[in-house]
Amino acid sequence: MAIEPGNIRVAVCGAAGMMGKEVVKAVMDAEGLSLVAAIDHKNSGVDSGTQAGTVSNGIRLETSLADALSRTKPDVVVDFTLPSGLMANLRTAIGLGVSPVVGTTGLSASDLTELESLSDENKRLGIFIAPNFAIGAVLMMQFAEKAAAYMPDVEIIELHHDRKLDSPSGTALLTAQRIGTARASAGVVPLAVQAGLIEKSPGARGARDSNTGDVPVHSVRLPGFVAHQEVIFGAPGQILTIRHDSLDRKSFMPGVILAVRKVVALTGVVIGLEALL
Numbered sequence: 425m426a427i428e429p430g431n432i433r434v435a436v437c438g439a440a441g442m443m444g445k446e447v448v449k450a451v452m453d454a455e456g457l458s459l460v461a462a463i464d465h466k467n468s469g470v471d472s473g474t475q476a477g478t479v480s481n482g483i484r485l486e487t488s489l490a491d492a493l494s495r496t497k498p499d500v501v502v503d504f505t506l507p508s509g510l511m512a513n514l515r516t517a518i519g520l521g522v523s524p525v526v527g528t529t530g531l532s533a534s535d536l537t538e539l540e541s542l543s544d545e546n547k548r549l550g551i552f553i554a555p556n557f558a559i560g561a562v563l564m565m566q567f568a569e570k571a572a573a574y575m576p577d578v579e580i581i582e583l584h585h586d587r588k589l590d591s592p593s594g595t596a597l598l599t600a601q602r603i604g605t606a607r608a609s610a611g612v613v614p615l616a617v618q619a620g621l622i623e624k625s626p627g628a629r630g631a632r633d634s635n636t637g638d639v640p641v642h643s644v645r646l647p648g649f650v651a652h653q654e655v656i657f658g659a660p661g662q663i664l665t666i667r668h669d670s671l672d673r674k675s676f677m678p679g680v681i682l683a684v685r686k687v688v689a690l691t692g693v694v695i696g697l698e699a700l701l
Contacts, residue, residue: 433460434684435498435522436472437489437513440464442587443504443527443673445476450677451502452481457684460496463489489513493520500684503528507590511535518542518549523690525683526553527676529594536693543692550690554697555594556651557679562698564668565599568655572603573610575657575664583644583652591643592636595653598696600639603655614638 434451438444439462451459452473462472462483473481486492493501493516501517503510507530517524519542531539531553543549556562572578582596592600607614650670657664670676679697686700694700 432457432500432684432688433496433498434458435461435463435493435496435501437463437501437503437517438505438528439472439485440466440470440475441504443676446673446677447502447504447680448472448476448481449478450681451684452476452478454681454684457681459483460498461486461492463487463492490516490520493517493522498522499688500525502680502684507531511538514539514551515542518546518551521546521549523550523687524552525680525687526551527557527680529555530590536695539693548691550687551693552683552687552690552700553693553695554679554683555598557676557683557697558651558668558670559679559697559701560668560675561595561651561653561670562679562696562701564653564655564666565595565602566698567666568599569602569606571655571657571664571666572606573612575659576607576610576612576614577659578603578614578655578657579640579642581642581644581654581656583646583649585649585651586645586647588645591645592641593643593651593653595651596641596643597636599653599655600636600641603639604636 434457436444436447439448451457462485464485465487467485468487470485471480472483472485473479501522502525503513504527510528514524539551543551580596580600582593584593652669655666682700
């Protein structure tokens with residue numbers, strides 16, 4: 425997609441949410457980006473800049489994604505909404521030729537297959553998806569992947585705010601999958617699963633299956649957290665812990681802005697911030 429440098433038009437979907445408000449401010453402050461639309465089912469008609477806690481920008485919140493994208497013709501739409509409505513949002517954006525930058529987690533393997541098909545149908549439109557936009561979280565995953573070849577026994581604890589709906593988190597799932605792949609490539613095998621783990625109790629938030637690369641994942645959802653993850657490796661006589669903490673949603677904004685700048689030149693579905701670094 426040929427877009428002149430310094431002229432990327434951006435819409436934000438979920439602009440009244442905690443992440444959406446930070447994205448609105450980040451786009452407003454970023455050189456070469458123009459905020460042209462702000463969409464949310466809440467606070468329709470409110471100035472999106474004022475809603476985000478910064479100066480008025482004249483872009484008012486509206487409820488219809490299709491109407492907003494058709495009228496303002498952005499190059500990119502950033503989506504931080506809810507998993508339940510995400511695919512409908514993406515079908516709308518891609519169908520209108522708008523490249524999505526997706527921070528909402530919860531996409532399934534079949535969803536990703538559909539997105540590849542939608543990209544093919546729309547001139548291989550770039551679609552970027554990241555479970556975590558913090559640079560430190562990307563490094564955490566890379567370090568964990570490297571360690572797994574030498575210390576195959578590992579568990580993940582991810583901790584998020586109480587309003588996060590999916591469990592395990594997208595970051596934890598991706599970390600676990602990469603650990604599983606790294607262990608398989610190195611030919612190392614973890615200890616056998618113990619019987620009767622508490623995660624087998626009804627309603628527990630643990631996970632260990634093919635989706636997690638057979639790495640146990642424990643999810644915590646409590647007020648006060650933002651986004652945190654520990655990857656704990658154990659071996660005889662030693663423990664290795666790799667931890668990342670996002671203490672403020674501002675930690676995600678450099679990654680979001682990088683993705684907005686890059687997605688217009690991508691083709692097909694690209695997953696993970698490390699692909700852009």
